[in-house]
Amino acid sequence: MQRRLRLNVIVCYLIALSAFTGIVRAMLMFDKVDAESSCLLSMCDVDSGCVPVGCSVDQNERIGCGYFNLNIYQFRQCYQPGKKDDENEEEAWMHCAEDYHCSANCIRIIASRFRLKCYGKSDCETMARIHDGGANGCRDSNTATYWKKVRNLCGDACNKPIFRRQ
Numbered sequence: 683m684q685r686r687l688r689l690n691v692i693v694c695y696l697i698a699l700s701a702f703t704g705i706v707r708a709m710l711m712f713d714k715v716d717a718e719s720s721c722l723l724s725m726c727d728v729d730s731g732c733v734p735v736g737c738s739v740d741q742n743e744r745i746g747c748g749y750f751n752l753n754i755y756q757f758r759q760c761y762q763p764g765k766k767d768d769e770n771e772e773e774a775w776m777h778c779a780e781d782y783h784c785s786a787n788c789i790r791i792i793a794s795r796f797r798l799k800c801y802g803k804s805d806c807e808t809m810a811r812i813h814d815g816g817a818n819g820c821r822d823s824n825t826a827t828y829w830k831k832v833r834n835l836c837g838d839a840c841n842k843p844i845f846r847r848q
Contacts, residue, residue, distance in 0.1 A: 748779030
């Protein structure tokens with residue numbers, strides 16, 4: 683009897699959590715980024731050769747890891763995707779950084795959050811410069827070098843729109 687009651691409570695909790703998650707996603711209304719993006723693949727290639735190469739320190743003294751040299755601040759800004767209940771933040775960040783889909787999703791979320799600060803830039807330039815320089819990356823001249831490396835790899839594909847409204 684108690685076991686069945688506990689199971690019912692867990693099921694109710696999961697249903698409520700699922701409904702809450704859907705409501706939060708609807709309220710945030712972030713633009714989505716097309717999954718197969720030449721831009722993202724080029725960014726991955728510039729950052730790591732598109733292999734999870736471990737960690738390195740960037741020009742701002744931040745430690746970045748994995749496919750996109752994802753740092754812990756970026757992981758926090760993209761709402762810690764894939765974090766399990768029994769993981770601490772640093773373990774979850776490392777797991778995400780070493781997983782292409784998780785880290786690419788993180789890059790998409792951050793770019794979507796801050797893209798309005800990049801008026802007049804292509805979607806790819808927006809995503810690359812925000813990834814390299816944070817929320818104000820499009821205004822930071824130090825991110826131009828990273829953007830040029832990405833643009834040289836993806837060529838005309840960099841001009842394709844990648845943000846779309848749901």
